[in-house]
Amino acid sequence: MNKKNSNKFSLFVSAILLSFSTSIYALEESDASTNSVIIPIMTNAQVFADFTDELPAVLNYFTSATEEQIINFYQQHYGEFIAQEEKRGRLTLTYQQEKHNIRVVISQQNRKRQVDVIVELKEE
Numbered sequence: 001m002n003k004k005n006s007n008k009f010s011l012f013v014s015a016i017l018l019s020f021s022t023s024i025y026a027l028e029e030s031d032a033s034t035n036s037v038i039i040p041i042m043t044n045a046q047v048f049a050d051f052t053d054e055l056p057a058v059l060n061y062f063t064s065a066t067e068e069q070i071i072n073f074y075q076q077h078y079g080e081f082i083a084q085e086e087k088r089g090r091l092t093l094t095y096q097q098e099k100h101n102i103r104v105v106i107s108q109q110n111r112k113r114q115v116d117v118i119v120e121l122k123e124e
Helices: 001-033 069-080
Strands: 045-053 057-063 084-089 088-095 100-109 112-121
Touching: 069 088, 069 100, 069 112
Parallel strands: none
Antiparallel strands: 045 057, 057 112, 084 088, 088 100, 100 112
16 A cells, blocks of 8 residues: 555544544433434435434434445444344444444335334443
8 A cells, every 4th residue: 555545544543533523422412411312324314203302212314325334324423333233124323332232223114214223221
């Protein structure tokens, strides 16, 4: 890898890490002050349900993004998923952060995908 490409790669990795750390901070910050939760959402989303005022928090939306794009989007925000399950045409990805269990459910709906994000407090 030449120096120019190495610099671009370093910048790209830094941007991803900054985005990841910012979303974790936002989740922790909002939960601590108001109990509301900020759930990352894709730019082309058509939200049809937003229950993020308290935990458990739920956000539902439609998107024209591919399943792979949705998976990549949430991996950028939540890191690697810890479990993956496909049942009845729905892909469920499970993530964990310090205080939260997060499930992202992706299903095909006509020409779009429905995304359901559920954030709950971890049971201790």
